[in-house]
Amino acid sequence: MHGYTADKDALLKRLRRAEGQVRGVARMVDEDAYCIDILTQVSAATKALETVALQLLEDHLAHCVAEAAERGGPVAQAKLSEASAAIARLVRS
Amino acid sequence: MHGYTADKDALLKRLRRAEGQVRGVARMVDEDAYCIDILTQVSAATKALETVALQLLEDHLAHCVAEAAERGGPVAQAKLSEASAAIARLVRS
């Protein structure tokens, strides 16, 4: 069981759409579409992935991190550091 | 012919890798992988798409926009506005 278990179907549906968008970008490049139109499609795929990441992170905080915080101690500390590092990677990417 | 024509093979290769990464994220969700590990993979896919976008933009500036600028006039102005809007979308996404 993970934080995202309840959202699994929605996440998978969103990821399949993102995968289709990336494939769409490749097709546009292959068929010599106009650069700016390709960039618009790249932005759509990037935003879809960002939404997936934020959902995963929210679920992770609300379950794994919250449960570790309830128990306290070094495990809680480690979970919080790990989550903060993941947030930093996300903000900087 | 587009700005990215000379980089087409490299772009398509990179996009196929990004598509594989997104599919990898879906597989990890499906197989109940640990949230933080999934997030790391999402970041990798996002970065790959970002690199594609920056390459497309660089090629677009160096060809379409540069050629329009050489000719000057309202077409040059329109191409520059369009490129700036695409850059803003990219920075804000």
Added chain:
Amino acid sequence: MHGYTADKDALLKRLRRAEGQVRGVARMVDEDAYCIDILTQVSAATKALETVALQLLEDHLAHCVAEAAERGGPVAQAKLSEASAAIARLVRS
């Protein structure tokens, strides 16, 4: 008492530096510096603010959110939703 209390001096020092960087950008614009050099300075200021935001968020999770999670109930839920919304704003800005 807030999550960031222990980091207050470091945060204030960093914010004073960021303020100086923004003032530096204004001075460069005022003195007609080269656009690209100004952009480099804007990026430095933006990165400094990002570091402040990530520190505040890490402290917030490790204290306010962790304490709320220990107590559990609707307050914990509200704190987690609030933190997730702040993370989303940060990732999208």
Added chain:
Amino acid sequence: MHGYTADKDALLKRLRRAEGQVRGVARMVDEDAYCIDILTQVSAATKALETVALQLLEDHLAHCVAEAAERGGPVAQAKLSEASAAIARLVRS
């Protein structure tokens, strides 16, 4: 003369506001404001700087880069590479 000369007053006004926002963040930290409220203010300052950067870049493309493109040759090539590198820094920051 630079690309941003015509926008200088608007840029300086926006930068003074951003500087005030950063100072506001420092005051909030100093007065122990609630973390999430500080983060909202940090986001506002970051967005203001982003808008400045996009304006500078648009002006730079429409003037310095467009003029270099009209003349062509290695100088045009260098200006385009420099602009692309600045865009990449902005997108990744």
